[in-house]
Amino acid sequence: MTFMLVLSGAVIAALILSGRAKNMGANDWLAVAVALIGVNLCRGGNWLVGGGVIAAAMAWSGTKIFGIGKAGKRGNSKSGPKSKPRPDDLELEQARSLLGVGKGADKAAINAAWRLHLTTHHPDRGGDENLARQINRARDLLLEEAQTAHH
Structure with missing residues (x-):
């Protein structure tokens, strides 16, 4: 015992x-x-x-x-880990403001705005690395939001 x-x-x-x-x-x-x-x-x-x-x-x-299987993979049990939390409205509004897109922007508009901003603020072109990260994060958030709004 x-x-x-x-x-x-x-x-x-x-x-x-x-x-x-x-x-x-x-x-x-x-x-x-x-x-x-x-x-x-x-x-x-x-x-x-x-x-x-x-x-x-x-x-x-x-x-x-026990950590068996693919690294980082999570199970689907209801009592297990939850899916990634959705960004709040303020975070989405900040992302829209940073990229200069409206609330109903589609994938193409988000990617076009991202490309425009990243080309001018990319660290390889003398831009700020932190701002480039924020631009990438904003694009990811808005694309995720557009994807969920589409379904």
């Missing part, structure tokens, strides 16, 4: 210290508990069942908890 308490504490501490615990939902924590039960079964000598339980827990939520 002491072994399981120490192991559980170590697993939870590792998840918190690695930052993965912030993105975990209830299903992910349940997968951790199931994996720990599998470890306990293995420790008791029941390797076949314990290994199967661990494998099932890893398959269920392995990419988020």
Whole structure:
């Protein structure tokens, strides 16, 4: 029993210290508990069942908890990490102002304004690197907004 308490504490501490615990939902924590039960079964000598339980827990939520699979990929569980937050209206208005486009600007207008501003403010042409980053970020925000408005 002491072994399981120490192991559980170590697993939870590792998840918190690695930052993965912030993105975990209830299903992910349940997968951790199931994996720990599998470890306990293995420790008791029941390797076949314990290994199967661990494998099932890893398959269920392995990419988020154990870091298996593609780097940075997130699962689709409802209780898991949310999608990227949408920019607020003020941020979008600042992006429109920076590029000089209106609220209903389409992809072509956004890209044309971006090209015009970036050619004059690009660091390779003596422009400010920070301003060039802001111009790129503004274009990305507005293209994302135009994409979501189109669908």
